[in-house]
Amino acid sequence: MRKPIDVKILRVFVGEAARHKGRPLYEAIVEEARQRGMAGASVCRGFMGFGAGSLLHTAKILRLAEDLPVIVEIVDTPPRIEAFLPVVDAMVEEGSIVVQDGQAIFHLPLRIRDVMTENVATVDVRTPLTAVVDLLLRREVKAVPVMEGRRIAGIITGGDLLSRARMPLRLDMQGQLPCEQRCEQDAAAGFAGLVAQDIMTSPARTLNIKTDVVDALKIMAGKNIKRLPVTADDGTLLGIVSRTDVLAAIARASSVAGHLEILPPGLNSTARDALFTDVPTARPDTPLTEILEQLVRSPLRRVVIVDADRKIIGLVHDWDLLRSFVQKESPGLVARLVRALTSQEQGLPALEGTARDVMTMNVITARPDTPLAEVIGVLVEKKIKRIVVADDGRLLGIVDRDAVLKALARQ
Structure with missing residues (x-):
């Protein structure tokens, strides 16, 4: 048996008639959770209840048209519930939101949402290239999505800097140089006047947040890609995943059980x-x-x-x-x-x-x-x-x- 993990349980109590942008509120919450790759959501319809107005709502045969209570329940890891809570809070105009701790065993595929980095550093298409390099070195990351408004316009990787911007050294070696020599290297590479959109890879290959880890692994191996932005169904940037993230997830899963179906077939190799x-x-x-x-x-x-x-x-x-x-x-x-x-x-x-x-x-x-x-x-x-x-x-x-x-x- 797999060990239960710590989770948070989010319950949203609303009326069945509540709307959000023209559609039932409970439906809008579930769809938003789905787009963001939450572990799952359930909607329960109550047959009796009352809210802050003390008006009793019931499903008795003569009162079928009443505004019945609805509960939307979502169970996920604490960081993902905490990130989703402000989204739900902004959608609910009247009702209650309850969050409580719990434990759960998830019988789900290992998905990218479980392994990606959510706090993504990004740059604008007009960001000077020197600022892009400074950001990469400061955050100790090897790639950064390039945004045009809310749209992912492209991505800049260490490989792009070497091949298109003629940066003399890899990022990990740039960090070994004193600041003065790094500035000299930037000048020698001709960074002056260049902005992010001049060297970015565009369009950027992305992964949907519901992609499972094994499929992501095959894409990365087949296309020789080291890092991929992760998006919701509507294209909103939600995170970024690297080869290391994928390998770390597989290592963790294999330490729990070596024969789970979620693990790639090649794991039995040496x-x-x-x-x-x-x-x-x-x-x-x-x-x-x-x-x-x-x-x-x-x-x-x-x-x-x-x-x-x-x-x-x-x-x-x-x-x-x-x-x-x-x-x-x-x-x-x-x-x-x-x-x-x-x-x-x-x-x-x-x-x-x-x-x-x-x-x-x-x-x-x-x-x-x-x-x-x-x-x-x-x-x-x-x-x-x-x-x-x-x-x-x-x-x-x-x-x-x-x-x-x-x-x-x-x-």
Whole structure:
């Protein structure tokens, strides 16, 4: 049996004759709840009752035309009820609204409404691009919907900034640079005069709030999309969902019960089924210039440091290298390093030191037979994109979030 979860119960007491914008109020409340992806709503018609006016309403045979009492009941998680409460309050002109705590077991598909981020940062189509980048860095997010009034006009992702705005570094690496150098990078990219609509992806692909998680997973894996805005039936922006959100939801669900129908069929796979084996390696005494060369060539943007028997010793990320030289306060060398990492400079700068000087020694690993559910749990808990796969300490390859998503979507 699944464990009950904390919920809130929302009950709205109104008269059957109450209207909202020309339609029965109870019907309008249910439709609004449906559009917003609430877990469910029920309407009960009473056969007797009275309200604030003390007028008795009854369904006795001779008084069928009376304004009978109606109860709309909605059960959902506390945050979703709290978000919906002001909407209902604005709709009810006469009646009562009751909210109480409870516990429930939901036998429902795992839907996007359960995993999305609701507090969405947005920008206007006319927002300067420098302000867009500042917002992304400040909120530590990788994508932002672009709005034109209440309509989603598009979306700006880190990929859009790299490909269309010629931003030199990924967002996570931009955060490693001192403020002055970030400003220099923005200027070099030619951000001046550009606004959000100049580089956004439009139209933005969206998900309806009632989409289940497995269907969202298949869309993301099939279209290679990392983040999607979530909308109500009428197109109103309600949230945004990322690959990490989807993977985290699957990890939580699999920890409750491994055989629920809501879980994707690929969850029975192992790390071996999502393995990327073309992994750059080096020894601890490898010069940093050679490490940089491997980082530039590999899409993984990391080099695994191994000994003569391919036993894992450490790991060098591209941002490990960048951060090391930022800390040494060598702005000229950092600028050259940035140009090298973004393939803007033909010759690589000569770097002093070896892999041992910058590598991370705490390498998170998994065995090839580790169930994919456990791999997902580690990726989510440690907030990492990739995990090294090893057998008896020897390197076999790397599993990343994209490969995991595709393995899960596989029938």
